[in-house]
Amino acid sequence: MQVKMPGTAAKSVSMLTLGVKDVQRSVAFYEAMGWEYSPDSDGACTYVLSSNIAIGLLPHDFLAKEIGLPVEPIPRYNGLLLAINGENAGEVDAIFERAVAAGASVQQKPVWKDWDGKPGYSGFIMDPDGYVWELAYAPALRIGEDNRLLPTTKAEAAAGKDT
Secondary structure, X not given: OOOOOOOOHHHOOOEEEEEXXXXXXXXXXXXXXXXXEOHHHOOOEEEEEEOOEEEEXXXXXXHHHHHOOOOOXXXXXXXXXXXXXXXXXXXHHHHHHHHHXXXXXXXXXXXXXXXXXXXXXXXXXXXXXXXXXXXXXXXXXXXXXXXXXXXXXXXXXXXXXXX
């Protein structure tokens, strides 16, 4: 069963909000990663990553209460994987080193991999609050000028255009 979503807003994620234990520690971490704090944050902490997505940081306990969930300890891994795609392997290495220097724990150093017959280069870090980030270079992926992933559509695949 295919679900059709109305409107354009329902077809894109515009913001990811991460519940963090210590907002100031997380601010220091993400600024060391090179992310720019948005002056529009108005008391909350927001980083604009591209023309269509932002990352927000809020206290974990506040966020749980806001959602109406019980406040529980932050799990070491919650099944969520966030990803940053670099322009080349060297950029992935540079981002990886900045993250580790800023306090990320190394889950896997970047290495070349075979992704279903296509080459890729990636590693994994865990930020100070336990969020896992994949830092990757995937030559077969199409990335727009605004760093937005441009996946192959069904129509492109049917026409024989594949990444």
